[in-house]
Amino acid sequence: MSVQEIEPGRRERKRAETQARIAEAAARLAGEHGIAATTVDDIAAAAGIGRATFFRHFDSKELAIATGLSDVGAHVLADVIRAVPADLGPLDAIRAAYAHLGENFDELRPMFLEQALLSRSSSVLFAWTLHLYVDWETAIAAAIEPRFGDLAEADPRPRMLGALTMAAARLACDVWVAGGGHGDLPALIQTHLTSIDLAPAHLTPGVS
Amino acid sequence: MSVQEIEPGRRERKRAETQARIAEAAARLAGEHGIAATTVDDIAAAAGIGRATFFRHFDSKELAIATGLSDVGAHVLADVIRAVPADLGPLDAIRAAYAHLGENFDELRPMFLEQALLSRSSSVLFAWTLHLYVDWETAIAAAIEPRFGDLAEADPRPRMLGALTMAAARLACDVWVAGGGHGDLPALIQTHLTSIDLAPAHLTPGVS
DNA sequence: CAGAAGATGATACTGAGTCTCACATTTCTG
DNA sequence: CAGAAATGTGAGACTCAGTATCATCTTCTG
Structure with a gap:
């Protein structure tokens, strides 16, 4: 009851945003350099997060790419x-x-x-x-x-x-x-x- | 035109047999010890083949297990x-x-x-x-x-x-x-x- | 039987995926 | 508004999946 009034939780929204950013970066990098040449480190760096955080959002590299492709x-x-x-x-x-x-x-x-x-x-x-x-x-x-x-x-x-x-x-x-x-x-x-x-x-x- | 007469090639048959043996071993071990605890080395050893040979038959550990499960x-x-x-x-x-x-x-x-x-x-x-x-x-x-x-x-x-x-x-x-x-x-x-x-x-x- | 074509195993290497821990951020509670 | 509790985060270490190479062995072809 202070700053956030309408929002359904600030954490959840940030989480969804991060997830979308990862998926977008994953699909983009995979499209540019191919799937094999795109490492999780690359994706994480492009999304501005750490490697460990990547796996807190997606079970695998390929799932992130697939999500980014189809979103x-x-x-x-x-x-x-x-x-x-x-x-x-x-x-x-x-x-x-x-x-x-x-x-x-x-x-x-x-x-x-x-x-x-x-x-x-x-x-x-x-x-x-x-x-x-x-x-x-x-x-x-x-x-x-x-x-x-x-x-x-x-x-x-x-x-x-x-x-x-x-x-x-x-x-x-x-x-x-x-x-x-x-x-x-x-x-x-x-x-x-x-x-x-x-x-x-x-x-x-x-x-x- | 010497020993093998009726068969459709001995290589192919052996390959199919090996593949089936791998899939069976993969599904059995995964069922007994769980998927995570079952390594490719375990499966290869149980099937009587080398590790490298495993990946000549299946693209991934999970595919071998899935094949064994559903065959x-x-x-x-x-x-x-x-x-x-x-x-x-x-x-x-x-x-x-x-x-x-x-x-x-x-x-x-x-x-x-x-x-x-x-x-x-x-x-x-x-x-x-x-x-x-x-x-x-x-x-x-x-x-x-x-x-x-x-x-x-x-x-x-x-x-x-x-x-x-x-x-x-x-x-x-x-x-x-x-x-x-x-x-x-x-x-x-x-x-x-x-x-x-x-x-x-x-x-x-x-x-x- | 000899050579071609393919299968195998051993080995080494990259990178995916997991785990743990210290630290930061958000939410809850009084 | 403060402190506590819960949750998110990055860093680093570790296991193992998956790939590549090479020497050796087996199967097919003529």
């Missing part, structure tokens, strides 16, 4: 989903969010391509990228949950749809990168997302 | 899918394969639970487990591909369905582990797999 482009999806008209169903909301994110894709294209190539250049980094995807899955699931009208207790659908969304993004990105980064990535993601038809009518009754 | 239970899915009646559609084939694998699940339950807990006990190991899942995705996609009647060039459906299958397995396993490993894991996977209804009719026309 720019992906975790925002959950926020966009929340901002989309409330009368859209879960899947439609995701599609609308991707459409919204794709609007100024051309500006971001070079950055996206560089990040996609980098995260696929090392299997360690790719593994950590996949680990991050699980976090986003959870975030997406939480964001679309209110849009299910008939949600039972412990309903698997939000999580499954979150996983499906991230899978669509990842596989579409694979195709996009294989094509040299030309082509419309957001549209590719939408194509992937809506490619499979899992209507109950297609299930053969009696199979197990 | 027992999951990569076989693709083979089972191929063995299932040819007139079943892609999704039905996957469901039938899970049903088949679930038949003697009770015997394997303790092993599955131990492995699931272990792979979730360390975020590094979990990241590498996710990395393996991508390989399985690909294997599953290849196995169900012939079951799509109308497959276009570079059709995303097999890969998407592969990803969906692995997501269902992973998320169901999360729920299963959270419930203490009681409950019917194969049935949980099936529930997850068929939970989301992605019929085209549900897509609102005009949403971007």
Whole structure:
């Protein structure tokens, strides 16, 4: 009850800022000099912290890089989903969010391509990228949950749809990168997302 | 054209055997003493090879452990899918394969639970487990591909369905582990797999 | 059987990740 | 507002993962 009034704790905010600074430095240095040539000491120095502090924020070098690479482009999806008209169903909301994110894709294209190539250049980094995807899955699931009208207790659908969304993004990105980064990535993601038809009518009754 | 006649190369077979021996030793030692307490030297010694040879077979300690953990239970899915009646559609084939694998699940339950807990006990190991899942995705996609009647060039459906299958397995396993490993894991996977209804009719026309 | 190609083990080296400790900063409490 | 408690920080030491090199041995090819 003295200096800080509105804030939700000064420590937490500083911590988040430091974390973002580390991730940004990690991704930038890895992009400039390559992953192998970027040491934790370099990243820590660039972020203005000590080496020990680095590991208090990230479990590994690769996780910091992966976080820095994707903070720019992906975790925002959950926020966009929340901002989309409330009368859209879960899947439609995701599609609308991707459409919204794709609007100024051309500006971001070079950055996206560089990040996609980098995260696929090392299997360690790719593994950590996949680990991050699980976090986003959870975030997406939480964001679309209110849009299910008939949600039972412990309903698997939000999580499954979150996983499906991230899978669509990842596989579409694979195709996009294989094509040299030309082509419309957001549209590719939408194509992937809506490619499979899992209507109950297609299930053969009696199979197990 | 002297001693080896039928074999597909002696080198390749030995290499596969060594790899399996390493993975088995890695998973066993990690299960007995924990991941942190298991060094690459230990694993190499237990597998009867030198330290340098270990890294010629696996990119990391965690990948070897993850491979050893899951070789027992999951990569076989693709083979089972191929063995299932040819007139079943892609999704039905996957469901039938899970049903088949679930038949003697009770015997394997303790092993599955131990492995699931272990792979979730360390975020590094979990990241590498996710990395393996991508390989399985690909294997599953290849196995169900012939079951799509109308497959276009570079059709995303097999890969998407592969990803969906692995997501269902992973998320169901999360729920299963959270419930203490009681409950019917194969049935949980099936529930997850068929939970989301992605019929085209549900897509609102005009949403971007 | 001889040479090519590849696998192996030993060794040395870099750097990731962990731990501990002294010190600084923030938050809590009276 | 002060002092206490809790938490964040950097520095240094240490273990071990992961890489590179080289001599030796095994497997394939003709």
